[in-house]
Amino acid sequence: MSPLQLCLLFSSALFCIGLIGALARSNTILVLLGIELMLNAANINFIAFWRFSPSPSPATGVLFVIFSIAVAAAEAAVGLALVIAVYRHQKNIRLQEAARLKG
């Protein structure tokens, strides 16, 4: 098995762990962490393809991952702020109980 396939299997497994966490848990923070794991798996794919395939310009994959990490950091900050806002209204961060749009 080539190293590229191993990397892709690694990232697929990490993606699925994040997906299962995001679907199966009902705590909002854990759902957000599952989404972060899925984003990390995508970044692993970028780096794997950058490393094991010939590319016209040598820094493309690295730059892609840097931008992706920046956007993921913004997403995490906004998501956790939303968690705190939901907690202030509902005194609870279970997903099932945050079913109202009006606070």
Place this chain on the structure above:
Amino acid sequence: MNAVLIAIALVTLGAAAVAMTLRNLIHSALLLIASWAGVAAFYLWAGAEFVAFAEVLVYVGAVSMVVLFAVLLTRRSRDDLTVASDSARRAFSGFITGGAVCGVLFGAVIASPMGVMSSPTPTVTVRQIGTQLMGTHAASLLIVGVILTVALLGAIVIASADRKDNSEDTP
């Protein structure tokens, strides 16, 4: 070379999987820090040192602290750090969905012909990355900066306490 990759993958996946099943949120967050450190080790293994250090700074340093703060700010009492166990039906359906996606992805990866390409390791120096960021990708860099600023301002506005609501809420 493959053995190192498999070791890194096992540590990362194990930490992530255990973190997603624990009931104590603090333990979950700490295990996820280990998982992110494993991802950074993978980047080092692949030769992308700059990305590895960015991962350590952003995830192991910043995102984990934000997560720990969110856990501490949203608990109901001083000792309440565990979450109630989730319904078995929800866990079961999540597991079925994730397992199906996992099967499809694994099948696709194993079935696709990816021969061993003898391409040399691409070497990227930090100087090259900086030149590219400031030259070819200057527009993207500016856009990412604007996105980060707007997102963090939005996070502060969303999470900041509304004074009037608070005084009404407190008995």
